Amino acid sequence: MLTCIYFVFLSKIKFLPMSDQIPAQWSNFYLKDVSFVNLMMRRIYNVLIVANPYDAFILEDDGRVEEKIYNEYMELGLRYPPTFTQVSTTEEAAKILNTVDIDLVICMPGNADNDAFDVARAVKADFPDIHCVVLTPFSHGITKRIQHEDLSIFDYVFCWLGNTNLILSIIKLMEDKMNIDNDIEEAGVQMILLVEDSIRFYSSILPNLYSYILTQSQNFATEALTRHEASLRQRGRPKVVLARTYEEAWAIYQRYKDNCLGVISDARFPIDNVKDDALIAAGHQVNVTKDAEAGLKLLRAIRATDEYVPLIMESSESENREKAEAEGFRFVDKNSKKMNVDLRHLLEEHMGFGDFIFRNPKTHEEVMRVRNLKDLQDNIFKIPRDSMLYHISRNHVSRWLSARAIFPVSSFLKDITWHKLQDVDVHRQIIFDAIVAYRRMRNEGVVxxxxxxxxxxxxxxxxxxxxxxxxxxxGLAFLDNVIKRHPDFNGFTNATVQIPKTxxxxxxxxxxxxxxxxxxxxxxxxxxxxxxxxxxxxxxxxxxxxxxxxxxxxxxxxxxxxxxxxxxxxxxxxxxxxxxxxxxxxxxxxxxxxxxxxxxxxxxxxxxxxxxxxxxxxxxxxxxxxxxxxxxxxxxxVGKEYGDHFYPNISGVLRSLNYYPIGEEQAEEGIVSLALGLGKYIVDGGQTLRVSPFHPRQVLQMSEMDIALRETQTQFYALDMKHVGEDFRVDDGFNILKLKVKDAEADNSLHFIASTYLPNDQTIYDGIYDGGRKIISFCGVLQQDVFPLPELLQMAMRYGADAMRRPVEIEFAVNLNTDRTGELYLLQIRPIVDSKQMLDEDLEKIPDSQCLLRSYNSLGHGISDDVTDVVYVKTDASFTAMNNPAIADEIEQINRKFLAEDKNYILIGPGRWGSSDPWLGIPVKWPHISAARIIVEEGLEHYRVDPSQGTHFFQNLTSFGVGYFTINPYKEDGVYQRSILDALPAVEETKWVRHVRFPKPLKIMMDGKKQEGVVVYPQE
Incomplete structure (x- = not known):
């Protein structure tokens, strides 16, 4: 028996308002997504038709079978239409079969006396593994001929009346037979069992049945999120399996009963017949007896095993209607001129095709119509109680979902029968929550x-x-896919990981x-x-x-x-x-x-x-x-509304390479910059908290009280919710407020992210206490395990870098709740592009005397020997941060000249380059210094600023292979021989900046793993 189990750790249901009423066995479960790409893998690609010249002409010129089949495939949105080859003799057929991979042979007799069955036997004798079908127009002679034929060696015999839809049905029936085992195992695809031994009748019903099913598959494909997925989703349509005897039908049902969408059965067909092959071979007529109640016996046996599966009887004997309906079976009269319409109506009403029509159980009138999954989700609590009871007690919802190829939800709901859970409202809630979980799962990782x-x-x-x-x-779509492929992101009970709605x-x-x-x-x-x-x-x-x-x-x-x-x-x-x-x-x-x-x-x-x-x-x-x-x-x-302000509790930029490791940190363990409020504060170079996700308790900025008071965040950005107007400016931050941490304290948004400095105690305490200054330390997250941010960032860094096959930078934001739950939103991922130049020289062996510059905190990797120019800020006694904006303007003018000459230079200056706060450094934008090959942060005795990380400015440095040195000569941290530059004649000199040129190129070497870089000046 083939079944499909869906309870796999992929998408966990989190129940909504009524979760306390839902029994434990259904209150937590997982849904497995279904991949339709692996369905219908075996196809009929090449069809050989063996027909006499007249029939071939009729097919080709009058019937235009290939053209019609192709058009039929296109109209139904089906791919891979088959190619047809026509021959007239067994010799021609053998030649084709020996040279072309033929998947299906159709043998067509032209009249009652030709040898089509002999041709078919010859084909099967030489090519037993090829599917073979006999297609014949019916007459009295053919009917008599069939009575003497052993039809078991052929896949099927069909009645040909010139309807090309029959060819399509034959191909689909064969493909269903070839794929059913795999597709049920792979995804839980459903099966419709047709029991009919009349060649005339199943040749008529199959085209209509397939036409309806294929049209419905186009309709339920609208549940897909992309055009490509819609095309693939049609592979999940129900299969049709044809049985011609009781034993064959029962064996098929037993094999696929867990995936049976419904059964359509004739009333009269063979049962308990044993054919004597020896008599048939000797040419004796063998009459197969038909049991007038075989259909009733079969449907009774099926009903005994499944009280819900829809059972339909079709018969030309009108007295069978009363018998069928007396036992609760539906009935279709074969003699009716609208037999196909009646059958389609029953398929729609009872096998889940078409819209879901909720009915009044007493009057059977329509009370609500649901067209798709979202409709059902939106209206599940609006359906009248008696109508809801009527449908869930008959498992109609699960069946409707099965017919629409929504297998994970249908499989789950199929097990929650009315016998097991006799509560209409809880059923509603379970259905709603299952749909929500499925839609969330389906949306993740899909554009x-x-x-x-x-x-x-x-x-x-x-x-x-x-x-x-x-x-x-x-990048966002990629992040979403990474999250979907790694369910452990959402393995914490108090945390969810996702991208924002986009x-x-x-x-x-x-x-x-x-x-x-x-x-x-x-x-x-x-x-x-x-x-x-x-x-x-x-x-x-x-x-x-x-x-x-x-x-x-x-x-x-x-x-x-x-x-x-x-x-x-x-x-x-x-x-x-x-x-x-x-x-x-x-x-x-x-x-x-x-x-x-x-x-x-x-x-x-x-x-x-x-x-x-x-x-x-x-x-x-x-x-x-x-x-x-x-x-x-x-x-x-991402964020929460606090009066007129809107911002998240935490924003951050995570980099999988740490160019400034301290203590036990390793470069490969990455680094994260954390801040309260909107992430613009970080990318603009604001004061953030720097920490390694692998060492969350080692925060340099919180290691000493005076450092914590001086070098932690005092301001943050928030969206101004009152700013409404048309005054859009070039400055995209025109409606972004720069607020003080005191404002966040008033907003009550500092839970778990702040410590309190109490001046009377001269001590910083983790948590929020009345009075005292609030320090943005993220103590609850980093030290007290309130929210698993370090662990989640480790995952994001590892999975992101593995997927991109290179170091990455990830922007994120977090909403923290007072109940210690939270949501981590991944906002962006981008690669850190590092140079792959080989660095063979050991930089530690180069003496300081040969170095114009040496940094033990350098960003970048590689070798460069084509730079001769240095631009540096004159940091003499008259230097003050007040002049940083003017210095930025002077550097921009010099940079333009380098761009015009297509040359590069080394840039040296005090403080944090690219900071939006001119008191922290020179507020240049990247285009203003884009010709620099090396940028140096020079620390001064009276002007000490820690290096920044995680900003767009730094991203551009690494993407262009620009080195970034941090040097603090006043405390013997690195080398900066300023006197060598001062001794050179100036190419250009402004009030604050000097440009000099060496006669020969400088040699720049950077070791990205050791974070060491040197610039060796030309030796005489």
């Missing part, structure tokens, strides 16, 4: 085609358009927007950023998106992030990190106002492709601006 009628709170990731998802979009406007939407609004002329001009933005905001998005956007608002019910996802962003070899804009808009009850803000944000993201900095970046990377294409990600913002 669905957006359907506004299906996208709801349980939907996940969808695309609008047929173009590319862009770099970030691909819809991507693909790049073809961008192309259409640009063309229809004639924007390329101003976009590619030298117009200012503000002028470009204004032109884009005046353009129009298609009105056809309005309904889609409204559906997305309703599904997310949260603020929306509108993120860039260009073709080049976050690519494997040249990531464009943080170059384009990301806007956020608040959730508003006024959906039209929210729609207007969303449209402005999308157009502003499109405009950012053509801003000055973007064009400079393109130049630096040798890309052509008009070849860039932009997808836009619409994404649920």
């Amino acid at each position: 669905a085609v957006f359907d506004r009628y299906k996208f709801d709170r349980y939907a996940h990731f969808a695309r609008i358009g047929d173009g590319s998802l862009g770099g970030k979009g691909r 819809v991507v406007l693909c790049t073809d939407v961008f192309d259409s927007f640009m063309d229809q609004n004639n924007l390329y002329q101003i976009a590619l001009s030298d117009a200012s950023d503000d002028e470009i933005l204004h032109a884009f905001l005046q353009a129009q998005l298609p009105d056809t998106f309005i309904g889609d956007f409204f559906a997305f608002f309703e599904a997310t019910h949260s603020p929306i992030a509108i993120r860039s996802s260009s073709l080049l962003e976050d690519s494997h070899y040249q990531p464009f990190a943080g170059i384009y804009s990301t806007y956020m808009i608040p959730y508003l009850e006024d959906k039209y106002e929210m729609l207007r803000m969303l449209a402005c944000a999308i157009k502003a993201v499109y405009a950012s492709v053509y801003y000055h900095d973007s064009k400079a970046y393109m130049t630096a990377t040798s890309n052509v601006i008009d070849q860039e294409k932009m997808a836009v990600i619409l994404q649920q913002v």
Whole structure:
């Protein structure tokens, strides 16, 4: 017996409001997803038709069988239509069979006296493994001939009336027979048993039965999330198995009874017959007796084993109606002119095809109609109690799901019968929760085609358009797939891991927007950023998106992030990190106002492709601006609403390579930067908490009280929920608030992430206490195991890096709840592109005297010997951080000259490069220093800033192979021979910056594993 077990650790049900009423055996279970790709693997590809020239002509020219079959396949959405070869003689047939892989032979007699059966026997004698069917027009002579034939050597004999649908049915019947065992074992595919020995009748009923089933398979394919999946999903349609005797029917039912969708049986057919092959071979007539009640006996036996399976009797003897209906079987009259209509109605009503019609059990009137899985989910609690009782007591819901190839849920519900659980409301809840779990499981790791009628709170990731998802979009889809493939992400009882609800406007939407609004002329001009933005905001998005956007608002019910996802962003070899804009808009009850803000944000993201900095970046990377294409990600913002503020408890950037390991940390164990509030604070270079996921209790910034007070987060970013208007600016942070930690304390959002400094005790205590300053330490998460963030980040880093086959950077956010539960949202993954240059030299053996620069905390790996220029900030006694913005402007001007000359240089300066806070470092953006080969953070006695990690700025450094040195000469941490630079003549000198050039190239060497780097100046 073949069965399919679904309780596999893949998708755990988490019950909703009524979970306390659900019996334990059904309160926690797992659903296994079904892969349709491995179904229907055996096909009929090549068909040989053996017919006399007249019949061949009829098939080819009048019947156009191949053309009709092909068209039939296309109309039904079926792939792999067979190829037909026609021959007229056994010799021609043998020649073809010896040279071509034929899967099915159809032998056609032209009249009552030809030798089609002899031809078929000859084929089977020489090629016993080839499927062989006899197709014959019926006459009195043929009927007599068949009575003397042993038909068991042929697969089937059919009555030919010129209907090409019969050819399709024959092929499908053969394929079902070839695949049924595998497909039931693989996925739990269902089977319909047809019991009929009349060649005339099954030749008539099969085309109609298959036509109905194949049409229904197209309908239930709409449950798929993508076009490709819809095509594959049709492979899960019910199989049809034909039996011609009682014994054959009973054997088939016994073998597949756990997957039997229903039985259609004739009333009269052979039973308990033993054929004498010797008599048949001697030419004697053998009469096969038919039992007038064989059908009733079979259906009674089946009902005794399964009280729910639908049983239909069809008969030309009208007195059988009363007998069948008396025992609860459905009846179809073969004599009826609308016999096929009656049969289809019964299939729809009792075998789960078509819409699910909930009926009043007394009047049998329709009370509700459900068209798809989402309909059932939305309406399960609205169905009248008596109607619900009627259907669940007959297992109709499970059967309907089986017919629609929703096997995991149908298999689970099939076991929860009315005998086992006599509670209508609990049945409703179980059905609802099972559907929710299935839809969540199906949505994970799949980029669905957006359907506004299906996208709801349980939907996940969808695309609008047929173009590319862009770099970030691909990264999100990849992350979603990684999560799905590793169920242990959701193995913690108090934590869930997922990506936020996402819809991507693909790049073809961008192309259409640009063309229809004639924007390329101003976009590619030298117009200012503000002028470009204004032109884009005046353009129009298609009105056809309005309904889609409204559906997305309703599904997310949260603020929306509108993120860039260009073709080049976050690519494997040249990531464009943080170059384009990301806007956020608040959730508003006024959906039209929210729609207007969303449209402005999308157009502003499109405009950012053509801003000055973007064009400079393109130049630096040798890309052509008009070849860039932009997808836009619409994404649920992770966080919670606190009055007029919206932000997550934790944001972070995880890197699988730690270039600044301390203590027991290893470079391969990675590093994470954690912050309260929106992640923009991290990527902008704000003060974060740096920790290794493998060593969560070793936090350098919390090791001493004065360090904790000085070097932990004091500010954070939140979305301004009150900011509603049209004032979209080039600065995508125009509606992002920079708040103080005191504001978060007032919001009551610091549970498990803050410690308290009590000045009277001169002590920092883990947790929140009245009075005293709050320190963002993440103590509950890192030290007290309130939420398994370190373990989850270890998984994310390991699985992400393994899947990408290279080091990765992952952005994430966490919502923590007061009950110690939480949700980890993975927001983005991108590769860290490291140089693979071989470094054979031991840098420790190079004496300091030969080094212009030496760093024991360096980022990067490889060798370079083509740089002669150094640009450095004059950090004499007059230096002050107040001048950092002016220094940034001077460096940008010098950088432009290097870009124009296609040269590189070494850049040296104090503090944290790229910080948005000018008091922490020089606030340059990447395009302002894009020609630098090595960037050096110089620590000063009176200006000490810890190096930053995890920002877009650092991502660009690694993707371009730029080295990053941290040197603190004042405490003998590294070497910086400034006097050598001061002695060289200046190529250019400004108030704060000096540019010098060596006569010969400097030799740059970086050991990424040891985090050591040197710059050796030319020796005389």
